[in-house]
Amino acid sequence: MDISTMSLKELADQLTKKTVTSEQLTQACLDRIQEQNPEINAFIRVAEDALEQARAIDTRRASGEQMGPLAGIPVGLKDNMLVKGQVTTAGSQILEGHVSAYDGTVVSRLKSAGAIIIGQTNMDEFAMGSSSESSHYGITKNPWDTTKVPGGSSGGSAAAVSAGFVPFALGSDTGGSIRQPASLCGVTGLKPTYGRVSRYGLMAMASSLDQIGPFAKSVEDVMTIMECIEGQDPNDGTSIRLDSTSVPELLEPSVAGLTLGIPKEYFIEGMDPEVKARVMDAVVVLEKAGAKIEEISMPHSEYALATYYIIMPCEASSNLGKFDGLRFGYHSMGSDLEDTYRRTRGEGFGSEVKRRIMLGSYALSAGYYDAYYRKALQMRTLIKQDFDEALKRVDAIITPTSPSVAWGIGEKFNDPITMYLSDIYTVTANLATVPALSVPCGFVNNLPVGLQIMGKPFDEQMLYRIGAFYQSQTDWHKRTP
Amino acid sequence: MSLTTQDVQHIAKLSRLHLSEEEVEIYRTQLDSILTYIEKLQAVDTTGVAELQHALPISNVFREDIVSVCEPETHTLLIENFSHKEGDLLEVQAVFNREE
Numbered sequence: 001m002d003i004s005t006m007s008l009k010e011l012a013d014q015l016t017k018k019t020v021t022s023e024q025l026t027q028a029c030l031d032r033i034q035e036q037n038p039e040i041n042a043f044i045r046v047a048e049d050a051l052e053q054a055r056a057i058d059t060r061r062a063s064g065e066q067m068g069p070l071a072g073i074p075v076g077l078k079d080n081m082l083v084k085g086q087v088t089t090a091g092s093q094i095l096e097g098h099v100s101a102y103d104g105t106v107v108s109r110l111k112s113a114g115a116i117i118i119g120q121t122n123m124d125e126f127a128m129g130s131s132s133e134s135s136h137y138g139i140t141k142n143p144w145d146t147t148k149v150p151g152g153s154s155g156g157s158a159a160a161v162s163a164g165f166v167p168f169a170l171g172s173d174t175g176g177s178i179r180q181p182a183s184l185c186g187v188t189g190l191k192p193t194y195g196r197v198s199r200y201g202l203m204a205m206a207s208s209l210d211q212i213g214p215f216a217k218s219v220e221d222v223m224t225i226m227e228c229i230e231g232q233d234p235n236d237g238t239s240i241r242l243d244s245t246s247v248p249e250l251l252e253p254s255v256a257g258l259t260l261g262i263p264k265e266y267f268i269e270g271m272d273p274e275v276k277a278r279v280m281d282a283v284v285v286l287e288k289a290g291a292k293i294e295e296i297s298m299p300h301s302e303y304a305l306a307t308y309y310i311i312m313p314c315e316a317s318s319n320l321g322k323f324d325g326l327r328f329g330y331h332s333m334g335s336d337l338e339d340t341y342r343r344t345r346g347e348g349f350g351s352e353v354k355r356r357i358m359l360g361s362y363a364l365s366a367g368y369y370d371a372y373y374r375k376a377l378q379m380r381t382l383i384k385q386d387f388d389e390a391l392k393r394v395d396a397i398i399t400p401t402s403p404s405v406a407w408g409i410g411e412k413f414n415d416p417i418t419m420y421l422s423d424i425y426t427v428t429a430n431l432a433t434v435p436a437l438s439v440p441c442g443f444v445n446n447l448p449v450g451l452q453i454m455g456k457p458f459d460e461q462m463l464y465r466i467g468a469f470y471q472s473q474t475d476w477h478k479r480t481p
Numbered sequence: 482m483s484l485t486t487q488d489v490q491h492i493a494k495l496s497r498l499h500l501s502e503e504e505v506e507i508y509r510t511q512l513d514s515i516l517t518y519i520e521k522l523q524a525v526d527t528t529g530v531a532e533l534q535h536a537l538p539i540s541n542v543f544r545e546d547i548v549s550v551c552e553p554e555t556h557t558l559l560i561e562n563f564s565h566k567e568g569d570l571l572e573v574q575a576v577f578n579r580e581e
Contacts, residue, residue: 084554085554101559102555194537195537208535209536238537238539303522303525306518309519317496321497327563328563328564337576338497339499340574342498345498346499351507354496354498355508358492358493359516362495365492375527377532377533378531379522379527416515417515433537
């Protein structure tokens with residue numbers, strides 16, 4: 001039995017029937033990590049108590065306790081989610097040795113569900129990056145081709161699922177950090193609607209854009225994970241109380257009669273024509289199954305990236321003010337308090353983080369607020385209106401997730417603008433707060449391509465319906481490196 | 482845009498970041514190219530457009546005013562993370578200078 005290719009449902013089934021124990025499953029994951037992680041570097045650290053957690057679940061199950069669908073199944077967490085008593089660093093030197101004092105809400109929900117927290121996955125420092133090359137703990141490599149990047153910032157989580165280290169993982173998405181690495185590593189990833197999943201215990205980058213979401217091998221698995229992690233949380237005032245979960249009891253197994261919009265602004269010059277071809281192949285699959293395809297226009301799309309690169313650094317520069325070297329992490333003593341701050345932060349933060357903090361401080365500084373931040377908030381309204389208008393006419397919007405497949409390690413690292421452009425199709429969903437799903441839809445030069453499906457706020461069900469139907473017609477999501 | 486070395490040093494001071502001379506020069510060029518890219522927004526007329534200040538149309542999220550207690554273990558872990566401490570107190574350098 002190869003557990004690395006089994007769905008969450010199949011794993012839960014085996015665990016329930018006791019044909020496999022959580023200890024065996026966890027050991028199999030640990031073996032695979034030990035064998036392949038030195039090359040891939042998807043995990044920064046593995047929990048010492050993983051087998052202990054697994055044995056505790058096995059004991060509860062043996063005593064006859066009814067367990068949920070994630071009980072006994074190992075999960076990898078991006079290194080920016082607090083797990084009480086475990087080191088959590090956001091991939092940064094400034095948090096080296098920092099031990100989390102409490103569990104984030106998604107973590108306590110996973111623990112209550114009996115999932116096994118197996119360790120922290122690598123990421124761009126403070127989730128700032130599109131290639132997982134800026135971590136203080138080394139570069140993560142793409143399991144499909146180890147000379148290529150896995151995407152980012154949640155590249156460790158994407159690579160861990162793609163390489164079969166864990167059945168599922170969580171990441172966070174501020175401008176594409178779940179969907180873009182999911183696309184580049186050939187796995188399924190969801191950025192939920194802003195407010196669906198609690199951000200309590202997630203190290204904040206840009207608070208009005210950040211959302212936690214799953215990486216898995218299929219849409220069906222994504223639904224199982226969402227059922228566990230979503231929902232209102234008193235500790236996050238921006239989490240929303242909803243009457244229904246995002247997960248329907250039965251998913252409509254058809255796309256017949258749906259209208260899908262293809263925004264012309266997303267098929268721009270400069271995108272890889274082969275990527276476009278794979279995406280259009282996927283559109284044909286949906287059209288043949290009865291979906292109506294309509295070209296739409298979202299005229300402010302071309303301004304989304306510039307808008308994002310004002311709002312995100314402004315919020316990040318404020319959020320990262322807390323890293324002062326006093327209360328946690330790295331500390332470098334200076335001649336006075338301000339000098340200590342400057343030394344600690346100058347030495348402790350990496351180059352991309354410093355770049356974004358400065359960009360935010362500049363945009364918010366006296367005399368520039370109107371030209372930058374205020375302008376960007378107005379642009380955000382216009383971008384959201386594009387989505388509102390489009391989604392009155394269509395049930396969902398279909399685009400590529402990324403304009404290219406995975407690129408070579410080091411290729412874009414010293415060129416910020418080129419790196420930022422790799423998020424051009426994903427930042428819009430964060431600005432507009434809408435949910436967005438990436439599913440594998442083929443290959444270019446043996447590297448995975450992702451299809452992005454975006455929908456109305458809190459209508460994740462529509463994305464699941466389209467994504468799951470597509471995966472019932474194709475087997476791209478079943479390919480493994 | 483064209484940022485000067487002094488501009489970058491000023492931004493670094495606002496950001497509480499110590500930068501080497503070499504870093505100042507690298508950031509001057511990089512921030513310049515990013516700000517130039519961002520300039521494209523000025524082409525859009527946003528007169529009268531409302532600012533999207535909140536990601537969700539919710540406001541005044543309240544909870545019951547009940548005191549909740551920090552778990553002793555959380556308390557201990559928080560204090561253990563301090564770089565310098567005296568007992569349970571965070572020790573920092575003086576915030577104000579004493580007049581000599």
